[in-house]
Amino acid sequence: xxAGTEETDRYEPAHGSGxxxxxxxxxxxxxxxxxxxxxxxxxxxxxxxEEMREIALDLAGLTVEKVAVRGAVLTRYxxxxxxxxxxxxxxxGDGALLEVSVRYGGRPVPMDSPWGPVGWEExxxxxxxxxxxxxxxxxxxxxxxxxxxATYRTSLTVDRPFFVLAHGELVARKERSSATTWVxxxxxxxxxxxxTVQIGNYESVALGEQPVPQRVVVPAAHRxxxxxxxxxxxxxxxxxxxxxxxxxxxxYTLVVTADRLEIPVEAQGMSVFGSNHLSDDDxxxxxxxxxxxxxxxxxxxxxxxxxxxxxxGFASYAEWLWSEHSGGESAxxxxxxxxxxxxGTGQDLVVSNPGPERIFDDLIYKxxxxxxxxxxxxxGDEAFFELLRAWTGRHRYGTVTTGQFxxxxxxxxxxxxxxxxxxxxxxxxxxxxxxxxxxxxxxx
Ligand SMILES: [Zn+2]
Numbered sequence: 001x002x003a004g005t006e007e008t009d010r011y012e013p014a015h016g017s018g019x020x021x022x023x024x025x026x027x028x029x030x031x032x033x034x035x036x037x038x039x040x041x042x043x044x045x046x047x048x049x050e051e052m053r054e055i056a057l058d059l060a061g062l063t064v065e066k067v068a069v070r071g072a073v074l075t076r077y078x079x080x081x082x083x084x085x086x087x088x089x090x091x092x093g094d095g096a097l098l099e100v101s102v103r104y105g106g107r108p109v110p111m112d113s114p115w116g117p118v119g120w121e122e123x124x125x126x127x128x129x130x131x132x133x134x135x136x137x138x139x140x141x142x143x144x145x146x147x148x149x150a151t152y153r154t155s156l157t158v159d160r161p162f163f164v165l166a167h168g169e170l171v172a173r174k175e176r177s178s179a180t181t182w183v184x185x186x187x188x189x190x191x192x193x194x195x196t197v198q199i200g201n202y203e204s205v206a207l208g209e210q211p212v213p214q215r216v217v218v219p220a221a222h223r224x225x226x227x228x229x230x231x232x233x234x235x236x237x238x239x240x241x242x243x244x245x246x247x248x249x250x251x252y253t254l255v256v257t258a259d260r261l262e263i264p265v266e267a268q269g270m271s272v273f274g275s276n277h278l279s280d281d282d283x284x285x286x287x288x289x290x291x292x293x294x295x296x297x298x299x300x301x302x303x304x305x306x307x308x309x310x311x312x313g314f315a316s317y318a319e320w321l322w323s324e325h326s327g328g329e330s331a332x333x334x335x336x337x338x339x340x341x342x343x344g345t346g347q348d349l350v351v352s353n354p355g356p357e358r359i360f361d362d363l364i365y366k367x368x369x370x371x372x373x374x375x376x377x378x379x380g381d382e383a384f385f386e387l388l389r390a391w392t393g394r395h396r397y398g399t400v401t402t403g404q405f406x407x408x409x410x411x412x413x414x415x416x417x418x419x420x421x422x423x424x425x426x427x428x429x430x431x432x433x434x435x436x437x438x439x440x441x442x443x444x
Pocket of ligand 1: 289311312315
C-alpha cells in the first residue's frame, strides 16, 4: 500500500505527505547543552511521487534561516505552524529528485501530543530524543510519517565531556578545541520517529558480541544495576534471533538515563530506559519488550499508526515468550491470566482500527499479544514460529499493514492444513482484530 492512503491521513493528518518520499537525511548539527541551542543544516534527498508545485515538510518550534533547492527553482518558502512549505517556479514532474537544504536553529522543545511530550527533551544533564509517534519535527525538518523510511548521516558537534549517540554506526569522531564532532551513519531505512540523539555523562559497557554486539550506555552511578538487570541479555538476543529470525541491525545499544522516565522507548538499533527501570519489577519485562521492537516496529515499520498492534502486540507477546524460555511463567499461563483480566473490562476497541487517539491503549498491547497466542494455538507451534520468521524475512526493512500479515498467515495455514485451516485462521483473526468483543482463547 502506498504511503498516501486515506486511512494514513485519518490517523495523523497534520504530519507528513504521501506526495513525496525522502530517501536520505544528512543532518549537520551543533548543539550547546547548557543553553539548549541547536543550529545546523539538514539536507534532504527528496523524490516526488506526483506532479507538484509545492512541497511541505514538518518542522516545529525552530527558526528557518535559509532554504536552498537543487533540481527545481525555489521561488519562496514559508514556515508557519509546524509546516515548512516550499514553492517552485513551475510544476516539478512525478519521480523528480530534489536536494533540499534547510539552515535552521533555536531551542528545541518536545512537541505536545495526546500521549504527552514527544521529541527532543532536555534531561538533568544532557538530552533524550524519543519521538514516537510524532516528535521528529521537534529537531529536524522531515516527512513525518512512519511509512516514509530513509537512510541518515547525523553529524553532531557537542561540548565535551558529553557522550553523544545517534542511531546507526559511529564512522568518525573529531576533537575540536572544546567540542567533539560525532558522525553516525544509518544505512538501514529508518522511520523519522526512530531517528534519535542521546547526550549525557555516559560510559559504554559491552554486554557481549554474540550473535551481534550489545552494550549499555549508562551513567557510572547506575552501571552495576544495569549490568545486573542485563546479565542474560546475550541469551535473550540469541533466543529472539532463533524465534524471530536474524537480528536486523549491526548492533544494539541500551541507553539508561540518570533521570527517571515514565516508560522506556525504542529507537533504531537502540532502546532508552530511565534509571527507575533498573530496579523496577518491570525491568525484566521491559527489556525483552524493547528488544523485540527491533524486529517489530524498526525493521518492519507500520505504514500507518492504524496498524500499531503489529508493533505493540508482537513486543508484548515477546515478553511472554521470553518469560517461558527463561524459566518463568509460560506464555500460555500468562495469556490465560490476561484473558481473564480483560474479560472483566469493557471491550470497545477494534485492534485493527483503534482510532487515532487510542493507538497506545493498553488493549492494543494485551489483546494484540492474545491475538498472536490465539493464532499460535490454531496453527500449532511449528507453523506459528515459521510464520513469524517468514513475516520478518519477507518484509525486512520495509513497511507493513495488518492486511499483509493476514495474507501471510492464511498462506502459512494453507500450506500446513489446506483451505480448512486457512479458513479457521481467517475466522480467528477476524474475531480478534476486527471485532470489539473479546473472543475465547482456542483450546480453553
Ligand atoms: Zn512497545
